[in-house]
Amino acid sequence: MYLDSEDEKILAGEYGETRRKMMEILVALGKVFGAEKFVPITSAQVAGASYKTIGKWGLEWLRSLDARVAVPAVLNPIGMPRERWQEMGIPSDFADKQNAVLQAYRRLGVKLECTCTPYYINRTSYGDHVAWSESSAVSYANSVIGARTNREGGPSALAAAIIGKTPYYGLHLWENRMPQVAFRIEAEETVHASHYGAIGYLAGKEAGNRVPIFTGIRPNRDQLKALGAAMAASGAVALYHVDGITPDSRVLRERGMDISVLETITITGEEIEAIFKEQTVDAVAIGCPHCSEDELEEIAGLLKGKTVKIPLYIFAARGVAQANPNLVGTIEMSGAKVWEDTCIVVSPGMDHFGTIMVNSGKAFAYVPNMCGAAAVLGSTEECIAAALGE
Amino acid sequence: MSITIQARGISAGIGSGALLVSSEPISFLSGVDPDSGIVIESGHPLEGQSIAGTVLAFPFGKGSTVGSYVIYALRRNNVAPSAIINTEAEPIIAVGAILAEIPMVDRPDTPIEDMKDGMSASIDGSSGTITINDE
Numbered sequence: 001m002y003l004d005s006e007d008e009k010i011l012a013g014e015y016g017e018t019r020r021k022m023m024e025i026l027v028a029l030g031k032v033f034g035a036e037k038f039v040p041i042t043s044a045q046v047a048g049a050s051y052k053t054i055g056k057w058g059l060e061w062l063r064s065l066d067a068r069v070a071v072p073a074v075l076n077p078i079g080m081p082r083e084r085w086q087e088m089g090i091p092s093d094f095a096d097k098q099n100a101v102l103q104a105y106r107r108l109g110v111k112l113e114c115t116c117t118p119y120y121i122n123r124t125s126y127g128d129h130v131a132w133s134e135s136s137a138v139s140y141a142n143s144v145i146g147a148r149t150n151r152e153g154g155p156s157a158l159a160a161a162i163i164g165k166t167p168y169y170g171l172h173l174w175e176n177r178m179p180q181v182a183f184r185i186e187a188e189e190t191v192h193a194s195h196y197g198a199i200g201y202l203a204g205k206e207a208g209n210r211v212p213i214f215t216g217i218r219p220n221r222d223q224l225k226a227l228g229a230a231m232a233a234s235g236a237v238a239l240y241h242v243d244g245i246t247p248d249s250r251v252l253r254e255r256g257m258d259i260s261v262l263e264t265i266t267i268t269g270e271e272i273e274a275i276f277k278e279q280t281v282d283a284v285a286i287g288c289p290h291c292s293e294d295e296l297e298e299i300a301g302l303l304k305g306k307t308v309k310i311p312l313y314i315f316a317a318r319g320v321a322q323a324n325p326n327l328v329g330t331i332e333m334s335g336a337k338v339w340e341d342t343c344i345v346v347s348p349g350m351d352h353f354g355t356i357m358v359n360s361g362k363a364f365a366y367v368p369n370m371c372g373a374a375a376v377l378g379s380t381e382e383c384i385a386a387a388l389g390e
Numbered sequence: 391m392s393i394t395i396q397a398r399g400i401s402a403g404i405g406s407g408a409l410l411v412s413s414e415p416i417s418f419l420s421g422v423d424p425d426s427g428i429v430i431e432s433g434h435p436l437e438g439q440s441i442a443g444t445v446l447a448f449p450f451g452k453g454s455t456v457g458s459y460v461i462y463a464l465r466r467n468n469v470a471p472s473a474i475i476n477t478e479a480e481p482i483i484a485v486g487a488i489l490a491e492i493p494m495v496d497r498p499d500t501p502i503e504d505m506k507d508g509m510s511a512s513i514d515g516s517s518g519t520i521t522i523n524d525e
Contacts, residue, residue: 025488028484028488032479032480054456057462058456153481153482155458
């Protein structure tokens, strides 16, 4: 693997022990994956933010580090909202340890935005190389924005943030971004408009870790977010294309891509509708991945002047929620809660429900194991109606 | 008599101890007790054995990436291996070895199946060499 003279100095320890170790991690990963060189990154999203995941020893390791990040870096969602954790029923000893993890990251210069939607916080452009961790964020960066990232682990994303580079392999290379399987959606426009999570859930199981390309659908950005998040949960899809919609698909078309040679899997309207079943629910959760401004606006519109009958939790990035105080106010007037920093999947606050209704194919895939609850999938409108007891 | 085996350096430093060879991959998260260094995965060929102070040779890591922090915990509890040899390094073990400052090599010229438990071995993770004292 090629290292420039600056990299060599870092590896020799001339810029301190922490940077030396971070460079050693990146070089080791470069060897493991056969990278020939490094590529500079524009941002990082660091996993290993929840105390529930990294535990006492992860915290000790973070505290042992002494350096600052070289590029803007944010965190994955954590186990609680930073401010209103008591309101969510989080025990204070967990909160203390979670806060200690956050302080350790703050000392390293990581911005304490804990979100699976870093693209709403740090502007990311087509062709940018980044080092992101959370599976739906990785999918969105690669597929919807056309940035380039592998799915990073906690230490590798932090190492990339501190050094400002990542090994050049995997999805950073154009040749690894070619579609490998095609999905044709055979359903009425009205069926799939609100059901991209279900389509993603089905497609992810079939795609595994291959790069899929979809034909016959025209999703907007929030629908793409739902589609990719679900495929990253039910499968291991880190990049997908939608013919004529996602940026790489246009480049592939210009370069003569022929979809007809690929294995083609058809998803029908009946298969999509079979995922939705009637069931009594104890709580409703929306915001997996974290809500965009448009989604908060839609939810606020549906809740305006009404009162929820069962818990309705909305999850969003701190930066997005705080930029929209009126929408958050309207939502909370109904008795629903808008939580920042945490999420449906990682929060212990979601552990005490029997059946949770979600509008997300990703949450639908993870809730049974991560929250110990049954999951029901519905459109956003159906979720809000269930919360209102309509 | 000592034999030198060339490998590829993954984590720098020098470590030595008695070889402990596993024919199966190792998952550190839930497979190894971080307090004692004893392999606890049910049915694993090394089940019940301590990896503390050994030169631990196994094909590759498996399981959760949180395993990297378990390797760090083993080191802090003074029950880590002195060095690691893998047939093929993957991120969990490579990152864990670097966090824990455990010398590590992979891709040895001599397959790990030909290495014997109890032989005294020394690893240089910088040059990527394995020295085995064959008494």
